[in-house]
Amino acid sequence: MTIRPWRRTGNRTVHRDRWVHLRAEAWETGDGAVLDPWYMLDWADWVNVVALTPDSRLLLVRQFRPGAGAAVLELPGGMVEPGEGDPVAAARREFAEETGHDAPRFELVASLCNDPAHAGNRVHVVLAEGATPSGRQRLDHGEEIALEALPLATVLAGLGEGLIGNANHVGGLLLALRKAGRIGF
Structure with missing residues (x-):
């Protein structure tokens, strides 16, 4: 089956601020x-950092997320700032800000929708x-972030039980661990 492209027939702004631009579009599908x-x-692009310590611990952050209604465990990360361009530079910056850590090498694993x-x-x-x-956390206004360093085996064992509840983070974690040779699939 061939999937025909859609055609956008309308586009209007519903809301715009410094964080998000919500648009209501009209589309005509391939079959009319x-x-x-x-x-x-x-939204701006963002980065998620999968950070491993020399003793095979995964550095994670815990912070309150209104969508979950709770403090949740996540990968460190954040927005690629306007004009920053390079996601690896953004990752290094966000990682240092949220964790107070650095690493000798940062490597882009994937860029996903x-x-x-x-x-x-x-x-x-x-x-x-x-x-x-490498220093102390440099948190943005309104951020309260607790750093946790968990053994990699503990994190992997807890994924099925929701230890990390953000699907983007779980998928990125698995891709990065495969890239690092820590898991196979």
Whole structure:
């Protein structure tokens, strides 16, 4: 079966601020169906850092997330700032800010669509091996982040039980661990 491209027939801004641009679009599918409104969110690209210490611990951050209604365990990361361009540079910056750590090498593992149905931004997964303390956290206004260093085996065993509940983080973690030769699939 051939999937025919859709044609955008309308586009209007519903809301825009410094964080997000919400648009209501109209689309005509390949077979002529009209989908109106079709909501799209324009976000900045962001980075997720999979950071391993020399003793095979994974550095994770715990912070409150309103969508989950709880403090959750996540990969360190954040927005690629306007004009920053390089996701690896953004990863190094965000990692230092959130964890107070650095690593000798940061490597881009993958750049993935966050939500291809409703958003055009990318999630860049970056591997940092040999992470060690380099200073203190430099948190943004409103951030409260606790650093946790868990044995890799503990993290892998807990994935099925929701230890890390963000699907983007779980997928990126697995890709980076494969790249690092820590798991196979």
